Amino acid sequence: MVVSVAATGPGTGAEPVSSTSFASRYVRDPLPRYRMPERSIPREAAYQIISDELMLDGNPRLNLASFVTTWMEPECDKLFMDSVNKNYVDMDEYPVTTELQNRCVNMIAHLFNASIKEDETAVGVGTVGSSEAIMLAGLAFKRKWQNKRKEQGKPCDKPNIVTGANVQVCWEKFARYFEVELKEVKLSEGYYVMDPVKAVEMVDENTICVAAILGSTLTGEFEDVKLLNDLLTKKNKETGWDVPIHVDAASGGFIAPFLYPELEWDFRLPLVKSINVSGHKYGLVYAGVGWVIWRCKEDLPEELIFHINYLGTDQPTFTLNFSKGSSQIIAQYYQLIRLGFEGYKNIMENCQENAAILREGIAATGRFDILSKDTGVPLVAFSLKDSSRFSVFDISENLRRFSWIVPAYTMPADAEHVAVLRVVIREDFSRSLSERLVSDIRKILHELDARATHTVTWVSTATAAAAQSDDDGVVAKKSALEIEGEVAARWRNAVNKKKGVC
């Protein structure tokens, strides 16, 4: 508790206690940006100032760029705030919270058909997000591969990992920070995920694993993990290399079991050794929780695990982060018992339906190509059929005027010439919002059409006028369209670097 200093009146520099925030000098003084301020200010003023600044952030519910959950039930918000002061890592002190994590791990492992017996506990851990989960999984693969190579007396200094060029930026981080080479299978027009055939071709003796994505960031597609498993099994047999698979199910992990239970992508495939999923995407929890599950104990090298003395028994842990909040873990357990299988299924079905409505509405404008598939993560990715007069970047910018945040991206290598708009359908994106978005897009198309036509007219009049007055008839001025085109191209190039689309 900050001891309140009883200093009021002129000359003390304090405001009279009865001042309202907006009458006080606190909203006149410039905000600290580089230096810590000397004096304290009242809590109400601090709250008001910061809350006001944050009004200018985008509205999370209208942020259609993100998969990450933006709404939870008020009961869950209550649980959240109740546990906001619990440090998750104090396992001795908060044993129930720790047990809730263990229950979540087991439930998710069973959801992914991990081969665990009745009385056995699953091998997995809660993380801050899929980034940490992927780094842990990658570390396990790297260590297992190194140990194998050392046993064989072979060099283990050049590990690599094979993925599609459509991977999320955290794989690149893993590669760079943990000194593993990233071998990317390039995309091609019309084919925006990793091609299993090409991937298996790229596998060599230094490959620590092949990473497949269930729910590609850009188009929401599920990669064909079964085909990858079958091709890789054959190659392993031929070469004796024993290369495993990791499935990055950050988005798809909480969708496939409910909408596509027959789809074999998880531990039902023998080469899949670990899976990560984001609790904060379709796990329906606020940002800050992910899960990584291993097939069995053997897939997680013992030397990476730290053993904590937890209530006199051994609690093994394997995480990068240590202290962190407990709220998201508790919220995940809330969702799992609150919704159960039928609840999650209902929500995913709703998302799929709303995605279909959106897709049909956008297709009906006649101006877009839909790049996302019908199955997969409920999102709609679409590109302009004709980008000569304006681009998807223009549409994205104009949608901001209506408060929608819909990002525009260029595809990665080798499809950089394709630019898409992507709308993610989350739990809280209802049909009415869908229809409103379509009507706003129509309005924008109408405006952009009118503007483009207007500019062409203006320029042709201007160039005609210039041509008349100029002797040799050379038009020196750049047309407004050319300038627009240049700006769009420069913008496109800037975004082309790994944006960390997530």
Place this chain on the structure above:
Amino acid sequence: MVLTHVHDLDDAAAASAVVFASRYVQDPLPRYELGEKSISKEAAYQIIHDELLLDSSPRLNLASFVTTWMEPECDKLILEGINKNYADMDEYPVTTELQNRCVNIIARLFHAPVDASEKAVGVGTVGSSEAIMLAGLAFKRRWQNRRKAAGKPCDRPNIVTGANVQVCWEKFARYFEVELKEVKLREGCYVMDPDEAVRMVDENTICVAAILGSTLTGEFEDVKRLNDLLAAKNKRTGWDTPIHVDAASGGFIAPFLYPELEWDFRLPLVKSINVSGHKYGLVYAGVGWVIWRNKEELPEDLIFHINYLGADQPTFTLNFSKGSSQIIAQYYQLLRLGFEGYRNVMENCMESAQTLREGLERMGRFTIISKEQGVPLVAFTFKSKDETSLAFKLSSELRRFGWIVPAYTMPADLEHMAVLRVVVREDFGRPLAERFLSHVRMALEELDHLAKGGPVPRMRVTIELGPPARGSGEEASARVVKREAVVPVHRSVSLAGGKTKGVC
């Protein structure tokens, strides 16, 4: 939103029932498999809330440095920002700017050599673990680049620290394949000895890590002495070994209580510093900061560039998506408290710590091993010989009153010492301190009473049953085969290959 189905009569009745009257609190909870059906949100809330009642009270958790109380206005801000994914910089530019402001403010607090309007180099993390890994990565990469440029091998990097380091240094070493060279402790010196540390530095050392606020005793290590000795060695060898200061606890204490103490960027060899926002930065768990001296200390190839509002936003973190609430809360505290506010809070903590220390000393049973200067905590051991088991027993007794005071054994080479440690946080005022002392007195009385009268001595007897003696009329006969005294043994979990509990 979960669509409400039109239930049949049975379910409708259940839905309107009081939670504790419903079947939801009778059905066994799903533990290993996802339940088939949904349950009502009130029931879900109540069930989980009730289970969590059996967790300890965070405010009485005297084991942890991590903040357990914030002002209600800040709680409001936290709840308002709860659905913002911090990684979406484009979408939440103000939140991103708040992080940048925090970095700049903290960098200047540490006397980073930046001009008034220059941008400091640093980043917000989930905690000091991530911060340390990032700092360590930067050192490792710089060292590798230097070695490659000199045509020397770079496959065996090492880092020199004291054996008193927090477990995250060991994690960094294990996961990023760096050897950890620990300076062992000795009786009376519970921190890294700078002379010994500098002696252990070799050409493969990527950095020497000093701690400002040792986990076990709260002491500040002598970073200045380390700097001077290391500078001399660097001059001799030409190795250019840098220093990292792990100021997880001390970073928000030293600038306010000991402004003359030179431990930060005022020392030329200090290249990066980490501090936990969620310790004495006075924010709930989930935020840390790492600051670099300048751009050159952070190798460009580790940085990812995000296109942020048309401008370049460089980022260097391990985590990506995470909540924004803690960053906003940190800015709230910096703005709300200012320099005088933080100083007042720290001074209060030191006074409470002093009350505790004097109270414990007066009881005559304890040796205080924490120093007066440093992090506000009191670490103490029993004076008597039987101290190891007594410390754990006292810890157990105090739990009965609701306090969580952990007992730890010291690391190498002092494993025979068991220490009790009470951390004084912002929300541990004098009234609580005095109540704690009275509970310690009561607990000691209880322990003494038990030791004197003690439990009934136990004996284990092995008996062999046999056929009854003829004519005895008995059903069976018994014969004592073996008699042995049973001495209760403290089961301790072995320190499997290094640090376990991660006292933090």
